[in-house]
Amino acid sequence: MPRKRRDIDAEGPHGRRRRKQDGIGEMNLFSDIRHVVVETLDAMVAEGALPNGLDYGPVSVEPPRDPAHGDMATNAAMVLSKAAGEAPRAIAEKLAERLSQESRIASTEVAGPGFLNLRLVPGVWADVVTEALDAGRSFGHSGFGAGLKVNVEFISANPTGPLHVGHVRGAVFGDALASLLTFSGYNVTREYYINDGGAQVDTLARSVYLRYLEAHGREVAFEEGTYPGNYLVPVGEALRERVGDRYVDQPEEVWLDEVRTFATDAMMEMIREDLSALGVRMDVFFSEKSLYGTGKIEAALKLLESRGLIYEGTLDPPKGKALDDWEPREQTLFRSTSHGDDVDRPVRKSDGSWTYFAPDIAYHHDKIERGFEELIDIFGADHAGYVKRMRAAVSALSDGAVPLDVKLTQLVRLFQNGEPYRMSKRAGNFVTLREVVDEVGPDVTRFHMLTRKNDAPLDFDFAHVTEQSKDNPVFYVQYAHARVRSLWRKAEAAGIMSTDVPLLEDEAEFAVAKKIAEWPRLVEIAARTHEPHRIAFYLYDLASDFHALWNRGNDRPELRFIHEDDEARSSGKMALARAVAVVISAGLDILGVTPAEEMR
RNA sequence: GGCCCCGUAGCUCAGAGGAUAGAGCAACCGCCUCCUAAGCGGUAGGUCGAAGGUUCGACUCCUUCCGGGGCCGCCA
Numbered sequence: 215m216p217r218k219r220r221d222i223d224a225e226g227p228h229g230r231r232r233r234k235q236d237g238i239g240e241m242n243l244f245s246d247i248r249h250v251v252v253e254t255l256d257a258m259v260a261e262g263a264l265p266n267g268l269d270y271g272p273v274s275v276e277p278p279r280d281p282a283h284g285d286m287a288t289n290a291a292m293v294l295s296k297a298a299g300e301a302p303r304a305i306a307e308k309l310a311e312r313l314s315q316e317s318r319i320a321s322t323e324v325a326g327p328g329f330l331n332l333r334l335v336p337g338v339w340a341d342v343v344t345e346a347l348d349a350g351r352s353f354g355h356s357g358f359g360a361g362l363k364v365n366v367e368f369i370s371a372n373p374t375g376p377l378h379v380g381h382v383r384g385a386v387f388g389d390a391l392a393s394l395l396t397f398s399g400y401n402v403t404r405e406y407y408i409n410d411g412g413a414q415v416d417t418l419a420r421s422v423y424l425r426y427l428e429a430h431g432r433e434v435a436f437e438e439g440t441y442p443g444n445y446l447v448p449v450g451e452a453l454r455e456r457v458g459d460r461y462v463d464q465p466e467e468v469w470l471d472e473v474r475t476f477a478t479d480a481m482m483e484m485i486r487e488d489l490s491a492l493g494v495r496m497d498v499f500f501s502e503k504s505l506y507g508t509g510k511i512e513a514a515l516k517l518l519e520s521r522g523l524i525y526e527g528t529l530d531p532p533k534g535k536a537l538d539d540w541e542p543r544e545q546t547l548f549r550s551t552s553h554g555d556d557v558d559r560p561v562r563k564s565d566g567s568w569t570y571f572a573p574d575i576a577y578h579h580d581k582i583e584r585g586f587e588e589l590i591d592i593f594g595a596d597h598a599g600y601v602k603r604m605r606a607a608v609s610a611l612s613d614g615a616v617p618l619d620v621k622l623t624q625l626v627r628l629f630q631n632g633e634p635y636r637m638s639k640r641a642g643n644f645v646t647l648r649e650v651v652d653e654v655g656p657d658v659t660r661f662h663m664l665t666r667k668n669d670a671p672l673d674f675d676f677a678h679v680t681e682q683s684k685d686n687p688v689f690y691v692q693y694a695h696a697r698v699r700s701l702w703r704k705a706e707a708a709g710i711m712s713t714d715v716p717l718l719e720d721e722a723e724f725a726v727a728k729k730i731a732e733w734p735r736l737v738e739i740a741a742r743t744h745e746p747h748r749i750a751f752y753l754y755d756l757a758s759d760f761h762a763l764w765n766r767g768n769d770r771p772e773l774r775f776i777h778e779d780d781e782a783r784s785s786g787k788m789a790l791a792r793a794v795a796v797v798i799s800a801g802l803d804i805l806g807v808t809p810a811e812e813m814r
Numbered sequence: 815g816g817c818c819c820c821g822u823a824g825c826u827c828a829g830a831g832g833a834u835a836g837a838g839c840a841a842c843c844g845c846c847u848c849c850u851a852a853g854c855g856g857u858a859g860g861u862c863g864a865a866g867g868u869u870c871g872a873c874u875c876c877u878u879c880c881g882g883g884g885c886c887g888c889c890a
Binding site: 272274276278279280283287289292293295296302325326327328329331372409412413414529531532533540543545556557560562563564565567569570595596597598599600601602622624625665666667669670671673681682683684685687689693696697700701739742743747748751754755758762764765767768769771774775776813 | 815816817818819820826827828829830831832833834835836837838839845846848849850851852853854855870871883884885886887888889890
């Protein structure tokens with residue numbers, strides 16, 4: 215039985231994981247200083263300045279909104295005030311006095327309702343830059359995930375045609391989230407669920423059969439309920455090459471099984487290629503069909519039954535929609551309402567066959583059986599209605615031990631220069647993933663898909679996303695990286711040997727170093743909230759700060775990074791620039807975007 | 815009817831329960847014949863949809879309502 219996630223959280227922000235990290239060096243300056251604050255609070259308790267049994271969970275150390283307030287602020291005095299039976303500012307004063315003894319803390323200030331603002335000694339920021347350079351792309355990597363086995367299931371499109379633009383967002387989101395979690399110390403499996411067990415793969419088989427007949431020179435008509443897309447033409451031809459005319463003029467029962475398998479394999483091959491073009495690689499493709507005839511569905515339902523959650527019953531007709539053909543029928547139901555769903559859900563139809571939900575339950579049961587301690591499903595927003603029942607199923611199957619987070623990706627609206635993009639007829643009435651990737655490339659596609667939070671709709675303008683101007687965030691971030699690489703090449707050409715000793719001299723430079731210091735914290739927040747878009751937004755901010763630094767050199771050459779007559783100075787400035795590149799590179803790596811060496 | 819998502823500057827959107835709510839675009843005002851690069855700098859712009867509630871503290875959490883979108887089935 216997987217250990218309960220709640221036990222971890224009950225200690226406050228990852229108390230157990232915190233301890234695990236002690237002694238291995240903490241790159242996250244904020245959790246580092248928080249640790250100092252907590253230790254100081256402990257010391258105050260030991261001296262009797264604070265009562266025993268305080269809950270440090272809500273104590274935070276974070277960057278203040280206004281830089282004028284200092285480098286970090288803690289709410290410790292405010293959140294402990296009630297339990298300590300003392301005014302927040304009084305606690306803050308006492309805490310401030312002790313904290314100001316810390317070597318890294320330059321000054322403290324009690325402010326507002328009881329904030330304690332901290333200013334760190336300047337050397338801390340240079341150390342951050344050095345750490346980033348030493349750690350390279352692993353800077354910001356953490357033990358936060360504590361090796362937790364997590365399964366990220368995404369895309370899971372029906373194997374009946376090419377992936378379309380709607381899948382792109384889910385694919386990019388899922389892949390980036392998986393990378394983010396890996397980066398944060400989780401043990402991640404990327405998984406694709408192949409819906410190859412339902413009626414739609416029969417439809418696919420029949421459609422391919424029609425293309426097969428066509429390949430034999432027959433005239434065929436694509437009736438309602440078949441897939442007319444041209445992408446099946448080569449599949450029909452390949453089938454002809456494989457079986458010749460053996461299936462021509464044969465009844466369905468002769469060819470259906472083989473054609474279905476053949477067609478599904480061909481579709482999955484195409485889907486893999488599409489994913490590959492986008493830079494997505496799955497660890498596991500899980501076949502729905504593999505659940506049938508193996509007792510897995512029965513076993514999952516039996517488990518639910520043993521918990522009293524399966525019964526025979528009749529549902530009320532769905533409301534708000536006129537259903538002429540509705541008649542109440544008895545069927546086998548899962549009591550999902552006892553795990554947070556709104557109505558109980560059928561798992562077996564009145565004719566005795568499974569509903570689609572039954573294999574979904576078995577599939578998630580299988581994930582739990584494989585030892586995953588945390589599950590993440592990524593659905594398109596049109597599947598929002600299934601969230602509660604899946605959560606109910608996982609909750610019931612794991613007895614509440616395995617959390618399931620379902621992330622929804624909203625629609626993508628395509629434009630060409632501000633005009634709604636015209637659908638291509640080539641592959642049916644939708645724009646394919648391949649068209650998008652072929653048009654703008656995987657890097658641009660991926661980055662842009664993450665410039666919105668997953669549950670906000672996203673506009674994708676083919677003209678705009680490839681535009682090379684500062685209005686385009688993809689370009690803007692790439693450009694910052696390219697500028698550093700350019701500097702680097704120039705420094706090398708000038709014979710300037712890089713050292714890892716940063717030279718920070720003014721506020722703008724410190725600001726960049728401070729932004730770099732936030733990276734590990736940002737990664738942790740993004741990982742915790744399952745929101746990779748935060749990475750993209752952060753990179754944009756960092757790039758912006760860097761560009762500002764660079765631009766100063768236009769009017770004031772003495773502020774440029776490289777001074778050929780002063781190697782030590784150049785090297786010190788380059789350290790900061792290189793650290794920016796390290797973080798951008800690490801961030802883009804998580805997003806699956808290649809950092810540009812130069813802009814062309 | 816019910817459920818889910820969304821509602822933040824003119825527009826597109828960020829925003830771990832913290833202080834005076836941010837960015838980009840657009841607008842307005844300057845600067846730029848630089849080669850460090852496909853511009854740079856600045857100003858203005860807000861009752862965070864509304865009303866209650868919880869809290870020392872709410873854009874954030876809860877309830878209700880309004881508005882926009884999506885979904886609902888023995889379909890997949």
